[in-house]
Amino acid sequence: MAIFSRGFTGRPREAQPDLPPGQFLTEDFPVLSAGPTPTIAEADWSFTIKTELGATHSWSWDELQALPFEDVHTDIHCVTRWSKLATNWRGVSMDTLFADVESSYDYVMVHSTGGYTTNLPLEDILDGQAWITTEFDGEPLEPDHGGPARMIVPHLYFWKSAKWVRGITMQRSDAPGFWEQNGYHTYGNPWREERYS
Numbered sequence: 001m002a003i004f005s006r007g008f009t010g011r012p013r014e015a016q017p018d019l020p021p022g023q024f025l026t027e028d029f030p031v032l033s034a035g036p037t038p039t040i041a042e043a044d045w046s047f048t049i050k051t052e053l054g055a056t057h058s059w060s061w062d063e064l065q066a067l068p069f070e071d072v073h074t075d076i077h078c079v080t081r082w083s084k085l086a087t088n089w090r091g092v093s094m095d096t097l098f099a100d101v102e103s104s105y106d107y108v109m110v111h112s113t114g115g116y117t118t119n120l121p122l123e124d125i126l127d128g129q130a131w132i133t134t135e136f137d138g139e140p141l142e143p144d145h146g147g148p149a150r151m152i153v154p155h156l157y158f159w160k161s162a163k164w165v166r167g168i169t170m171q172r173s174d175a176p177g178f179w180e181q182n183g184y185h186t187y188g189n190p191w192r193e194e195r196y197s
């Protein structure tokens with residue numbers, strides 16, 4: 001365990017059945033961003049779902065606040081091998097946001113301020129599997145962690161959880177996003193160690 005850097009507790013997986021293979025527990029909350037942290041005022045924030053028919057479904061910050069929020073208690077797993085167990089978020093389920101969206105496409109591209117993108121099958125963000133979150137541990141989400149709002153898709157590696165999320169575009173095929181174009185796996189199931197393509 002000495003080969004791992006400080007911050008990793010390095011308990012073996014046998015003692016931690018909640019840890020996917022090759023992952024190590026951390027009590028910290030590392031920040032991993034491909035670019036600088038943007039400053040986004042709540043008043044300037046909006047979220048838009050676009051379909052292949054040109055329809056758009058948009059929410060301002062205030063409109064998002066008016067939707068039902070859920071407490072989400074979940075483990076998260078980063079492809080760089082840290083996992084954090086039992087994290088606490090508060091956010092709006094993608095099921096709520098997709099309730100009136102009509103599309104025959106099976107994939108989505110998630111877009112963030114700053115140009116980050118990540119691709120997902122639509123079915124992986126529905127049925128209580130993904131949220132737009134605005135709080136972590138009972139506090140407003142910090143800018144470094146994606147505040148004022150980020151997506152979380154906790155059953156996949158954490159690069160699928162777009163910080164500073166701004167929108168989703170329906171896709172006919174599973175075209176790759178930012179990290180997926182740069183060698184990460186198109187799907188990213190941590191339990192199958194789908195790290196790289």
Ligand SMILES: Nc1nc2c(c(=O)[nH]1)N[C@H]1C(S)=C(S)[C@@H](COP(=O)(O)O)O[C@H]1N2
Nearest residue numbers: 030031032033034112116145159161162163
């Ligand atoms: N917009 C945006 N979202 C992003 C990233 C990014 O660089 N930009 N990095 C991804 C990666 S690789 C990881 S591991 C997590 C890290 O989230 P954290 O910094 O809150 O730990 O955010 C993901 N979402």
Ligand SMILES: [Mo]
Nearest residue numbers: 032078079159
């Ligand atoms: Mo990551």
